Amino acid sequence: MVPAEVHVGKIRAAAAARHNPETFIMARTDALAPLGLDEALRRAELYLKAGADGLYIEAVETVEQLQEVGQRLRGAALATSILEGGGRTPWMDPKDLHALGYTMLLYPSTVIFRVTRAIQKAVADLKAGRPMPPEESVTFKEYEDILGLPQWAALEDEFVGKHELLGVPDKKAN
Numbered sequence: 001m002v003p004a005e006v007h008v009g010k011i012r013a014a015a016a017a018r019h020n021p022e023t024f025i026m027a028r029t030d031a032l033a034p035l036g037l038d039e040a041l042r043r044a045e046l047y048l049k050a051g052a053d054g055l056y057i058e059a060v061e062t063v064e065q066l067q068e069v070g071q072r073l074r075g076a077a078l079a080t081s082i083l084e085g086g087g088r089t090p091w092m093d094p095k096d097l098h099a100l101g102y103t104m105l106l107y108p109s110t111v112i113f114r115v116t117r118a119i120q121k122a123v124a125d126l127k128a129g130r131p132m133p134p135e136e137s138v139t140f141k142e143y144e145d146i147l148g149l150p151q152w153a154a155l156e157d158e159f160v161g162k163h164e165l166l167g168v169p170d171k172k173a174n
Contacts, residue, residue, distance in 0.1 A: 004043045008050045015051025027052035033059045041072050054078055059088045070100030078104040
């Protein structure tokens with residue numbers, strides 16, 4: 001872990017190099033686990049003063065810590081949560097985190113964990129020769145709609161021609 005002053009210098013440099021006012025500088029500190037909450041919050045406040053727009057304190061472990069971080073960094077705090085367990089930060093409803101002062105929330109593994117379980121089940125079903133239960137899948141039409149394929153096909157028709165990509169002459173050209 002670098003000294004706070006070193007990180008302050010890096011944040012000041014990033015803020016000075018910011019050419020677009022919409023560029024958002026997110027600072028992070030991992031000081032909580034080795035140095036405690038007070039030091040992590042001290043660093044976080046230094047980083048905000050140095051020009052960071054948002055702050056993430058890694059490894060918040062209790063609801064009480066979430067409350068203190070949210071209150072002290074109101075409007076600039078980022079919370080993360082791993083819904084399926086295994087992470088240090090306890091899960092809280094997004095509305096509750098917002099009420100504590102968090103304006104940014106990440107659930108970094110929620111979708112990929114669920115997709116992974118679905119893939120495992122599908123592969124097991126295929127290996128066992130079981131048909132896919134209809135309620136556990138989308139239809140081909142639903143899949144196309146989710147991807148927006150009808151809209152993409154319309155764009156392709158408009159700009160390329162309906163059959164041109166397949167080597168069939170466009171009927172509009174005739």
